[in-house]
Every structure is written in C-alpha cells, then in structure tokens.
Amino acid sequence: MKLTEAEWQIMKALWAEWPATARQIADRLSGEVNWAYTTIKTMLTRLTEKKALKETKKGNVSVYEPIISRPDAQRNALKSLVNQAFDGAFGPLMHFLLEDQKLPENQKEELLKVLKEGEQTGGGNGGV
Amino acid sequence: MKLTEAEWQIMKALWAEWPATARQIADRLSGEVNWAYTTIKTMLTRLTEKKALKETKKGNVSVYEPIISRPDAQRNALKSLVNQAFDGAFGPLMHFLLEDQKLPENQKEELLKVLKEGEQTGGGNGGV
DNA sequence: GCAATTCTACTACATATGTAGAAGCTGTCA
DNA sequence: TGACAGCTTCTACATATGTAGTAGAATTGC
Numbered sequence: 112m113k114l115t116e117a118e119w120q121i122m123k124a125l126w127a128e129w130p131a132t133a134r135q136i137a138d139r140l141s142g143e144v145n146w147a148y149t150t151i152k153t154m155l156t157r158l159t160e161k162k163a164l165k166e167t168k169k170g171n172v173s174v175y176e177p178i179i180s181r182p183d184a185q186r187n188a189l190k191s192l193v194n195q196a197f198d199g200a201f202g203p204l205m206h207f208l209l210e211d212q213k214l215p216e217n218q219k220e221e222l223l224k225v226l227k228e229g230e231q232t233g234g235g236n237g238g239v
Numbered sequence: 240m241k242l243t244e245a246e247w248q249i250m251k252a253l254w255a256e257w258p259a260t261a262r263q264i265a266d267r268l269s270g271e272v273n274w275a276y277t278t279i280k281t282m283l284t285r286l287t288e289k290k291a292l293k294e295t296k297k298g299n300v301s302v303y304e305p306i307i308s309r310p311d312a313q314r315n316a317l318k319s320l321v322n323q324a325f326d327g328a329f330g331p332l333m334h335f336l337l338e339d340q341k342l343p344e345n346q347k348e349e350l351l352k353v354l355k356e357g358e359q360t361g362g363g364n365g366g367v
Numbered sequence: 368g369c370a371a372t373t374c375t376a377c378t379a380c381a382t383a384t385g386t387a388g389a390a391g392c393t394g395t396c397a
Numbered sequence: 398t399g400a401c402a403g404c405t406t407c408t409a410c411a412t413a414t415g416t417a418g419t420a421g422a423a424t425t426g427c
Binding site for chain 4: 368369370371372373374375376377378379380381382383384385386387388389390391392393394395396397
C-alpha cells in the first residue's frame with residue numbers, strides 16, 4: 112500500500128476522527144487545500160478501491176473509516192524511503208538524521224530518553 | 240526535486256561512479272532490474288530535463304554525471320516523508336523509529352555514540 | 368408539492384511515470 | 398565499401414495521479 116501525497120491529506124483528515132462523511136472530511140481540509148468537493152469524493156473512492164479505507168452507506172450517505180492505521184501507513188512510507196534512499200538500512204538513516212539534520216538539543220535529549228526507555232522495555236509492536 | 244522510484248535506481252547507479260555512459264549505467268543495473276536499454280535512456284533524458292544530472296557529449300556518446308548529490312536527494316526524500324507522514328517533526332519520526340522498528344542493540348549503541356559525538360561537534364553541513 | 372440543496376455515480380482530461388519500439392547515424396572490421 | 402553493432406533521438410502507449418464537471422437521486426425547507 113502506497114499512498115500518494117493527495118491521499119495522505121485525505122487519510123490524515125480521516126484519521127483525525129472517524130467515521131466521517133465526505134463533507135466532514137472536506138470541511139477539515141478546507142483550511143489546508145483548495146479542492147472541489149468532488150475531488151475529495153474521487154480520492155475517497157480511489158482510497159476505497161485501494162482498501163485504505165472502508166465506505167459504508169448510512170441511508171444514501173457514505174461514511175468512511177480507515178482500514179490502515181496511521182502508524183501502519185507511516186511504517187510503510189518509512190520502509191519505502193529506507194529501501195529506496197538508504198539501501199534498506201535504518202542505521203544510515205539514523206546517522207543521517209543525527210549528523211545532518213542538526214536536531215535541536217531538546218530533541219536529542221528526548222531521543223536519548225527514548226533510547227534508554229527502549230533498553231528496559233524492549234518495546235514496539237512489530238511488523239507492518 | 241522529487242525522484243520517482245525508477246529514477247532513484249538510475250541515480251544510484253550513477254552515484255556509484257561517474258561520469259558514466261548510458262551503457263555503463265545499464266550494465267550496473269542489469270542485476271537489479273530488467274529494463275530495455277532505451278528505457279534507461281529515456282530515464283536519463285528525463286532526469287536531465289529535471290536537472291538531476293548533466294549530459295555531456297563525448298563525440299557522439301553521452302556521458303552523465305549527477306547534479307544533485309545523493310545526500311541531497313536523501314535529505315529531500317526524508318524531508319518529504321517527514322512533512323507528509325510525520326507532520327514535519329523529526330521527533331515523532333525518531334520516536335517511531337526507535338520504539339517501533341525495534342533496532343538491533345548494536346544499532347542503538349551506534350546511535351548513542353553518534354548522539355554523543357554530536358554533543359561535542361555540533362556537526363552537520365546544513366540544509367537543502 | 369415543489370424549489371433549492373446536497374449527495375452520489377460517472378465521466379473527463381492533463382500531466383506524470385513506467386516501459387519500450389523504430390528509425391537513423393556512425394564507427395569498425397572484414 | 399558494406400554489413401553489423403552500438404548509440405541517439407523520436408514516438409508511443411498503458412497506467413497512475415491530480416483535479417473537477419455533470420447529471421440524476423434524495424433530502425429538506427417552506
């Protein structure tokens with residue numbers, strides 16, 4: 112499952128709160144994009160075909176809910192990026208992030224915290 | 240500058256060693272993809288139009304060299320991902336990587352090392 | 368009961384992307 | 398001095414993506 116840029120917008124609006132109608136989604140997006148209502152409907156239809164979300168009729172109105180969760184979508188996107196640009200290795204990506212992106216101090220600290228937590232919990236919820 | 244999946248393949252082959260001819264690039268890619276030579280030529284032409292690489296004639300043969308560096312391309316790709324999927328914040332991405340992707344211990348250690356180095360050098364080479 | 372509103376379903380169209388064939392130019396080896 | 402091989406440029410075509418109009422069904426406000 113590969114979401115396009117426009118599809119991410121839609122999905123984010125849906126993840127924010129669901130189930131939601133096309134109208135609700137359009138309203139949520141109205142501050143960010145300038146799409147016609149039918150454009151949004153088209154995207155919703157395509158996302159339904161792609162099994163990224165589920166459409167249910169309430170009377171004659173469709174309500175939508177995500178099938179893939181946001182973390183799953185993030186995982187997929189990240190995995191694609193890592194494979195494509197970083198030869199599949201997380202290490203170099205991290206390196207890159209840390210060396211190159213010049214994290215603000217507070218984020219470094221947060222990161223250290225997370226790293227230490229990780230040592231105890233061994234956390235995570237696994238696969239895609 | 241946004242590279243597509245196929246374009247990444249081409250660019251990676253070029254970054255590996257350049258300048259290079261279409262033939263050389265095709266040879267390098269022959270183990271990974273199964274594209275016709277003309278497909279590769281097409282991609283090279285498009286990448287030239289996109290200013291991702293530069294084409295120079297040596298006699299009647301074109302040699303190519305990258306205009307954008309691999310780290311720049313990585314930066315761009317990462318930035319896009321972060322904006323799209325992680326609301327522009329590196330912190331959550333890190334969190335996600337660390338908590339969710341279950342890094343092997345050795346990578347965590349490496350990461351810690353990088354973090355500590357960063358504290359002294361304040362390293363990095365700045366933005367795109 | 369009818370007009371205005373709101374949905375949905377269908378259709379459309381431009382640009383991007385993946386993929387490659389055809390035709391023509393040129394160098395080279397017999 | 399050709400015939401072949403390799404290279405280039407053009408053209409083509411399917412599918413994906415972004416974006417939206419139109420027509421007809423349903424809903425609602427009087």
